[in-house]
Amino acid sequence: MSPDQTPSTDEAIAEVEAQLGVLFGRVRTLWKEGAHRVHPDLQPVGYKLLATLVRSGSCSAGALAELLATDKSVISRQVKLMEELGLVVSAPDPNDGRARILTATPEAVVKIDAIRDTNQAQLRSRLSDWTDDDLTRFATLLARLAE
Template identity: 45%
Template structure:
């Protein structure tokens, strides 16, 4: 195989990979929307993503959320306010810096997120049942490389 043929084949494989990645992102957006609605009918997908991050982290502040998700502070502020109004988020003054608010998921939200996590894990297991541990490891490596790019 010539160098040009190898380059063309690689381009074709990367195009197919990108196509599959686009489909996966579309599915993820649908899953976030469905999951947000299961937590609360008024919860937006952006709020759901912030809530899951807050729950996993055990507590954070709006500034960290804004940086992590590359969202404008006003968007984060609106989502945090909505989460608080829905009773899904609790806020308290930061002990080290009283100007900051520490955000934590409310117990009710933690329960709902745990149920969703179990459903999502089962969906993931079902989808990946035919893969070997080595294939899953390679997939994880690919996503790690893309996340760091």
């Protein structure tokens, strides 16, 4: 324990860790449910990739892997499946003939947007009694944690 930490600091950090575990479990459940809503054969990691593509716009598989800190082989397998399911199309990158640009299909965009709307409505409901200051502080703290 560092000199500026007390047992209560350690307990608080342990509680933060526990609550993050609960939150991450809920996020994994949302990805699983979202994947199933998009297509019964889509895996949660595919949903995460597809949702990122919809939010961020077209990009290469390498850029998507970097953005999500995911192995390129995972991206490749999921993209192949999503192409087969009609959720993603790929085209040669005009700037790099070796790379391909991935784009969510219009059907995928509609499905992801509908799921995102539902998720945001649920989050809005859970946070409806929070003040603007609470929400701003929470967002700031989350951003600091992600640094």
